[in-house]
Amino acid sequence: MKIKVGVLGATGLVGQRFVQLLADHPMFSLEVLAASERSAGKTYKEACNWYLSEGMPESVKDMTVIKTDPKAKEFEDVDIVFSALPSDLAKELEPKFAEDKLVFSNASAYRMEEDVPLIIPEVNEDHFALIDIQRDNRKWDGAIITNPNCSTICLCITLKPIMDNFGLESVFVSTMQAVSGAGYNGVPSMGILDNIIPYIKKEEEKMETESLKILGKFEDNKVKFADFKVSASCHRVPVIDGHLEAIFVKTSEGAEPEEIKEVMEKFDPLKDLDLPTYAKPIVIKEEEDRPQPRLDRNTGKGMSIVVGRIRKDKIFDVKYLALEHNTIRGAAGASVLNAELYVKKYL
Amino acid sequence: MKIKVGVLGATGLVGQRFVQLLADHPMFSLEVLAASERSAGKTYKEACNWYLSEGMPESVKDMTVIKTDPKAKEFEDVDIVFSALPSDLAKELEPKFAEDKLVFSNASAYRMEEDVPLIIPEVNEDHFALIDIQRDNRKWDGAIITNPNCSTICLCITLKPIMDNFGLESVFVSTMQAVSGAGYNGVPSMGILDNIIPYIKKEEEKMETESLKILGKFEDNKVKFADFKVSASCHRVPVIDGHLEAIFVKTSEGAEPEEIKEVMEKFDPLKDLDLPTYAKPIVIKEEEDRPQPRLDRNTGKGMSIVVGRIRKDKIFDVKYLALEHNTIRGAAGASVLNAELYVKKYL
Amino acid sequence: MKIKVGVLGATGLVGQRFVQLLADHPMFSLEVLAASERSAGKTYKEACNWYLSEGMPESVKDMTVIKTDPKAKEFEDVDIVFSALPSDLAKELEPKFAEDKLVFSNASAYRMEEDVPLIIPEVNEDHFALIDIQRDNRKWDGAIITNPNCSTICLCITLKPIMDNFGLESVFVSTMQAVSGAGYNGVPSMGILDNIIPYIKKEEEKMETESLKILGKFEDNKVKFADFKVSASCHRVPVIDGHLEAIFVKTSEGAEPEEIKEVMEKFDPLKDLDLPTYAKPIVIKEEEDRPQPRLDRNTGKGMSIVVGRIRKDKIFDVKYLALEHNTIRGAAGASVLNAELYVKKYL
Amino acid sequence: MKIKVGVLGATGLVGQRFVQLLADHPMFSLEVLAASERSAGKTYKEACNWYLSEGMPESVKDMTVIKTDPKAKEFEDVDIVFSALPSDLAKELEPKFAEDKLVFSNASAYRMEEDVPLIIPEVNEDHFALIDIQRDNRKWDGAIITNPNCSTICLCITLKPIMDNFGLESVFVSTMQAVSGAGYNGVPSMGILDNIIPYIKKEEEKMETESLKILGKFEDNKVKFADFKVSASCHRVPVIDGHLEAIFVKTSEGAEPEEIKEVMEKFDPLKDLDLPTYAKPIVIKEEEDRPQPRLDRNTGKGMSIVVGRIRKDKIFDVKYLALEHNTIRGAAGASVLNAELYVKKYL
Structure with missing residues (x-):
């Protein structure tokens, strides 16, 4: 028996990614597409200016959109x-x-x-x-269960194995x-x-604060924020999909690039859970000029x-590049994976 | 009496910028355009596929290109x-x-x-x-008198007033x-x-080493390198002209963003020399989303x-963005300004 | 004594071009900048998000914007x-x-x-x-005196000398x-x-109808539309400024490419009037890969x-490419040149 | 038993598309990858800078490249x-x-x-x-069996059903x-x-001559060229994959847009042959702003x-837009489909 689900804000860019991921999902049955009053009463096909090059899934084309x-x-x-x-x-x-x-939410409100x-x-x-x-x-x-801001997800996934193995002191990200x-x-x-x-409004603040909550510990019924420091500088470039981040990390215990690489390679806590949207969380490229957004953003179906370029840093311990498909792993896919994990383990 | 000058590699992208800057120069008379054997014997107009939107100066069109x-x-x-x-x-x-x-050279060889x-x-x-x-x-x-790599010039011009006023410890640049x-x-x-x-071949190394020479002191007949640390991560984006750098700075003495801004504003050592290619070295924009390459690269005729976005940093003292027209201030214009200064003060 | 002028819609993209052209104009004194209620009361500098890389003229920065x-x-x-x-x-x-x-208007309404x-x-x-x-x-x-749609202006300027010398039967434009x-x-x-x-809404219709009015004759107190046929196909491409048109022309009398080129070269009816915004209306490039938007759009200050590529056509007589700076010659500059001519000759 | 095949020029852009299409092909077994001397002796993974975002097929990674x-x-x-x-x-x-x-060749030589x-x-x-x-x-x-130039394929596939039903007189294509x-x-x-x-070297000539051969009849042991006229104007735009063509057609018998649409929809001569690379040759979009390269180029896996926008033309009968994935349907896919058809029906 599939769990019945709906999408709020189903006609926008992230909404479409939700629909794409949920349209033929093995655990979830997509029952409701909700959007603004303007779209209500139309079929999804009529209401939605479908932006994704993969084409609208057949199963949703004739669903009637309702008001949120x-x-x-x-x-x-x-x-x-x-x-x-x-x-x-x-x-x-x-x-x-x-x-x-x-409510699995990609919004920043809560x-x-x-x-x-x-x-x-x-x-x-x-x-x-x-x-x-x-x-x-x-x-x-x-x-309400939220997923982080797109850029924060990319950063935190790469920081987690570093923190667990070497501790974290300071992180610059551009x-x-x-x-x-x-x-x-x-x-x-x-x-x-x-x-x-x-300049991207509030993006640097989100990266600098959300990261500390995510990498914090649940203790005494609350999240105790992590105590390293993050400084971000955020910039928009002429790329369609794929956020690229230059990251500089100072660990607590010191770490060599090869060690960082090794713990990233091994990092794969969900691998035995058989979640539909699962992909290996970190894929490492050896070529000196990768990752590149257009060539690498769809790795692991965008997850x-x-x-x-994990390399020794002259000031901190290491620097590297990390790339994320921002509307899949950084938005809709993040929420869907949250839901899959929760349903599988806690429901 | 103007000084007679020539350009080596006159048909390439930087060569064209040299020609543009020198064609009607008040101190220099452009006498020789040299290029590869393939171009030798042709008029500059024939030999050169002129890339610049400003159009080729009339005075060089019929000059005969010679072999270098x-x-x-x-x-x-x-x-x-x-x-x-x-x-x-x-x-x-x-x-x-x-x-x-x-020889005023934009090449990295020496x-x-x-x-x-x-x-x-x-x-x-x-x-x-x-x-x-x-x-x-x-x-x-x-x-042989050289000018630095394009990205290095941008970085060092902004670091100089900071170093002189507050000292420098560490600099990240992306x-x-x-x-x-x-x-x-x-x-x-x-x-x-x-x-x-x-990835840009050798670019990070150039930024990390050239900066220390440039900001070093001439003492005992040699340059004593500056002793702060620089770490760079370099990336190519789909922009025609204009290198943008996100810079994070830790000073020796500590400095507030307003202080950094003030010393940058005041920094203008050449202003009374009346050099033809002179422009105010640092122009500060107050808008929260500037500098932008397309809108700001021609500031001061590209010089x-x-x-x-000079702002407080959570780890170091300040972070800011700096933009440079990479083929003018970062290449041909850099050499020409070197020559103007040298001729004016030392010849 | 300069004539006092104002700009309606002064903060938009075409409005800014008007301001740029009129700010230090020898015949006109720019007295009023009008825009929407939202901008009213602010200085132009505050009200306007200036998009042009040339920078806002000093003389307008502190003018107070009024409601239209x-x-x-x-x-x-x-x-x-x-x-x-x-x-x-x-x-x-x-x-x-x-x-x-x-009212010199760039709007299509009248x-x-x-x-x-x-x-x-x-x-x-x-x-x-x-x-x-x-x-x-x-x-x-x-x-009310209007100027044509941007794409139409480009087309009609090139068709005029052809029509006058060889007659026009049919024109395709893409x-x-x-x-x-x-x-x-x-x-x-x-x-x-x-x-x-x-697809550009109503653009093809505008090119197909406006052209016949513009190239029509004033007779018996009205404009008798020209009787050739125009068919247009209009497309938006990732270029910032500069409309490029592929044009195929069948004349009434037959014409060789060289003849077309000659009459275009000679076409210059305003050359002796000393109008401030005047530039040679048609500039012909000989290179086989020109005109190109980025390299050629500012020819004649965008006018x-x-x-x-004027060449023989297998079906009609000739085909060629024509390029126009769409927000200067195709919009604000068109209106200003209309006004200059009218003031000079008829006021 | 699969037929053994090789690819010549396997490391280039079209070569990679060949490899992608042939790597796990039901009729063909990819046995040889040949390239220049520089690549000979290396594994395909080493020799080839893989450009396609889909990733290199596992089965070819360790094949040894040989000299052509x-x-x-x-x-x-x-x-x-x-x-x-x-x-x-x-x-x-x-x-x-x-x-x-x-030899199924994408080259123009023969x-x-x-x-x-x-x-x-x-x-x-x-x-x-x-x-x-x-x-x-x-x-x-x-x-030697060749496939046409990329732009020609796109044009001719759309012209074929028109010619068969209404005859062809003249075609403009931009x-x-x-x-x-x-x-x-x-x-x-x-x-x-x-x-x-x-400007694209020889592209217009190819479109204007190849089309007449392709749409010609095989009679008396040779191809009698079709006798309509084609005029092309060819332009390169900042798009990665996908050629878009604006086409204006005059038929012999006259045709309304609805009739053209109907014969295009019906056109599907290969549909019962079960060829692996087959896709419906013409897919018609009803939206007023399609086809668009980024959204539509992968239709039918790029085939x-x-x-x-099939619409009435003011000079000829109809005009429309046609889009082709130029390195799949316009190059490697074209050759592979030729081979599939030939093997299936004639070997």
């Missing part, structure tokens, strides 16, 4: 909703869905709330324990982020052709972080 | 040559020209030789003193470099459209470094 | 307004301004009205005669248009990176159409 | 070679291979020879009859071609970023021509 209303009868039988809502709408609507459903888990399955599965506290606090039968991260209309072509925009 | 031969009679009356030769040719040919001429000045006029004018030592060592009447930096055929479009190439 | 209200007292002394309004606003507001001012001149100065200056008829019809002291033609937010980067959008 | 020598013993058992050789090498080497093998079939399987299968004549003429046991068509190093990024190059 937590009280709509179409949601009655749904157990899980995936949220691709913009932050302000998420803030208002997700709690209502959470009264009786699990990520940093003390009782809301901010999960990367391979990194901090133990934070799911916040769900009980959240339910106590908020008198919900459901819960990003080169794809335009899809801002949504379909987010970056006008006039702004980015032959150009870089060296693997591709790491390259 | 130090013994050619056309060079007899020439006092200065500007070299845009590739590194291997520079290695072989520049010493022959230096026997009786000043930059790190102990008796060769590696100059940024605003930063280390005192290193011109190496010329006498070089002449003694090599029995030349001329000399670059987003334009395709023109690799020469016209250097980056195939198949490699860079919708992509980033996170100003444009700095933005 | 025909009754505003600031317009009282203004004799000419240049309109960069969107079509719906132009429809409503331009007639009010035309009651007592000359272009095809029978009594409104649709002018390219080099092509159909005689259509200014419609102004008297317009004033009679509409009881205005001012008038365009490759820059993203700036859609305004700053018109084309999302997600839509155009590594892509072409083979020249650059033509290349 | 028709006498090499590795070719002894091979029955078919697929040629991605450059034209000059093809001219020299293909005849030697053709002495005892079938396309227009009287006794060489120039085949698009859906269009002119009857031209395979030239093979017997070629063998008689040249005393070969094998044969192309917007991807950079991959020129090979990996063919188009420098400095030439194409923010730009169009309105379908995607047609859109």
Whole structure:
């Protein structure tokens, strides 16, 4: 028996990725597509300007889109909703869905709330324990479970095996982020052709704070933040999909590039769980000019972080490059993997 | 009376920038255009596939290109040559020209030789003193005077006022470099459209070593390298002109962003010399999303470094963005400004 | 004494080009910058997100932007307004301004009205005669004078000397248009990176109908449309500025490529009028791979159409390429040149 | 039993597509990878800088690349070679291979020879009859069978159903071609970023002449060329893969857009043959802004021509847009489909 799920914000760029991942999913049955009033009543095919080159899955084309209303009868039988809502709408609507459903959310609205888990399955599965506290606090039968900001996911997956083996002191990260991260209309072509925009609103703050929560420990019923330091500089470049990050790491105990490489290669905590969206979390490229967004972003169907150029650093211990498909591993895929893990192990 | 000059490698991308800057120069008279055997004998208009959108200066169109031969009679009356030769040719040919001429070179071949000045006029004018030592060592009447690698110039101009006022301990720099930096055929479009190439051969090494020479002191007849540390990660992005650098700085004495900004604003050692290619070395933008390559690269006719987003750093003292027109300030313009300063003050 | 002018829609992409062209104009004094209510009351520097790489002219930075209200007292002394309004606003507001001012409009709203001149100065200056008829019809002291759609201007300037010398029967045109033609937010980067959008709303219709009016004759107090046929196919490509058109022409009398080239070269009806925005209307490139948008769009400060590859056609007489800077010659510059000609010859 | 095949020029861009299509092919067993002397002796993984985002097939990674020598013993058992050789090498080497093998060639060298079939399987299968004549003429046991130039294939597939149903008189075509068509190093990024190059060497000639051969009839032991006229204008745009063509057609009998659409929809001569690389030859999109290269180029695994905007023309009968994946349907896929059809029906 599949679990019935819905998607909130189903017509946008991340919403479409959700639909793509859930359309023929072995654990989930996609029952409800919700979007703004403008789309309500239309078939998904009519309502949605499908942006993905892979083509719209046949099974969703004729589904009728409904308004994102937590009280709509179409949601009655749904157990899980995936949220691709913009932050302000998420803030208002997700709690209502959470009264009786699990909300796996890509929105930033509740990520940093003390009782809301901010999960990367391979990194901090133990934070799911916040769900009980959240339910106590908020008198919900459901819960909000968030995934981090796209750039943060990429960074934290690579930091986790380093932290576990050598400890972390300081991390610099300089990003080169794809335009899809801002949504379909987010970056006008006039702004980015032959150009870089060296500023993404709140992105540096998200990387610098979310990382410490994610890599923190669940203790005494709360998450104790990790105590290393992160400094980020974030930039938008003329690339469609794929965030690339230059990362410089100082460990507590010292580590050589070969050691870092070894612990990254071995890092694979979900490998025996048979989760549908699973891919090896870190894939290491040996070529001196990789990872490259266009060539490597689809590694592991877009779910693997591709790491390259792990090398000795003159100031810290190591520096390396990490690449993530930002709308799959960095958004919709992140939520779906969260849900798969939770359902498999805790439901 | 203008000084007679020639350009070596006059038909390539940097060579064209030299020609553009020198064609109607108030101090220099462009007498000789030298290139490979293939171009020799043709008019510059015929020999050169002019890449610059500004159009070829009228005065050079009908000049006859000669082969890059130090013994050619056309060079007899020439006092200065500007070299845009590739590194291997520079290695072989520049010493022959230096026997009786000043060679202002953009090539990397001799930059790190102990008796060769590696100059940024605003930063280390005192290193011109190496010329006498070089002449003694090599029995030349001329000399080789080099300018740094493009990315290094951008970095060092911004570091100089920081070092002078607060001292320097450590510097991380992550670059987003334009395709023109690799020469016209250097980056195939198949490699860079919708992509980033996170590797530029020897670029990180150049930034990490050249910077220490440039910011070093001339003492006891040699350059004593600066003793802070630089770590670079270099990346090619789909931008035509303009290298953008994310820079993180730890000073010796500690400094607030406002203080850094103030010393950068004031930094202007050449301002009273009336050099033709002079522009204010650092221009600071206040907007939160600048500098941007397409909008800001031509600031100061391509000779100003444009700095933005000077902000407090969580690990070091400050972080900021710096932009440079890589084929003007980062290459041909750098050599020409070196020559202007040297001629004005020392000839 | 300069004529006092204002710009409607001054903060948009075409509005900025108007400001750039008018800021230090020898015939016009720029007195009023009008925009939407949101910008009203701010200085132009505050209200305007300046997109052009040339930098905002000093003289306009501190001008106060007003709301686009025909009754505003600031317009009282203004004799000419240049309109960069969107079509719906132009429809409503331009007639009010035309009651007592000359409105030189880039908007499409009134272009095809029978009594409104649709002018390219080099092509159909005689259509200014419609102004008297317009004033009679509409009881205005001012008038609306329009310039054509960007792609149409490029086409018609090249067709005019052909028509005058050899007659015209049929014209196919296939365009490759820059993203700036859609305004700053018109084309999302997600839509155009590594892509072409083979559709521009109403563009083909505009090219096919406006051309016949422009190349028509003023007779018996109206414009008799030209009787050749135009078929257009319009496409958006990842280029910032510069529309490129592949044009195939069948003349009435037959013509060889050399003859076409000769009449285009000679075509220069405004050359003795000393108009400030004048440039040679057609510049012919001999290289086999020109015109190219990035290299050639600024020819004649963006006011020249650059033509290349004039060659024999297997079906019609000739085919060639024509390039236009779409926001200068194809928009703001077109209006300004209209105004300069009208003021010089008819006021 | 699979037929043993080899690929000539296996490391280039088209060569890689051949390898991708043939690596796990149900009819062919890929036995030999041949390339230049530089690659000989290396494994394919070492020799080949793999450009395709899909990743190199496992089965070829450790194959040893040999020099392209028709006498090499590795070719002894091979029955078919697929040629991605450059034209000059093809001219020299293909005849030697053709002495005892079938050479399915993407090179232009022999396309227009009287006794060489120039085949698009859906269009002119009857031209395979030239093979017997070629063998008689040249005393070969094998044969050279060519596929057309990339842009020509796209055009001719769409013209075939029109010609068969309504006759053809005249065709204009204006192309917007991807950079991959020129090979990996063919188009420098400095030439194409923010730009169009309105010239592709010999491309217009190929489209104008090859089309007439392909759409000609095999009669009296030779191909009688079709007698309509084609005029092409060819342009390179900043797109990675996917040639887009704006096509204007005058039929002999007249045809409405709806009729054209209907005959294109029905056109599917290979559908019952169960060829491995088969896809529906023409897929029609109804949206007003399609086909788009990035979204539609992979239709039918890159083997379908995607047609859109079939509309009435003001001069001819109809105009429409057609898109082709230029390195699959326009190159390697074209050759492979030729071979599949030939083997299935004639061997």
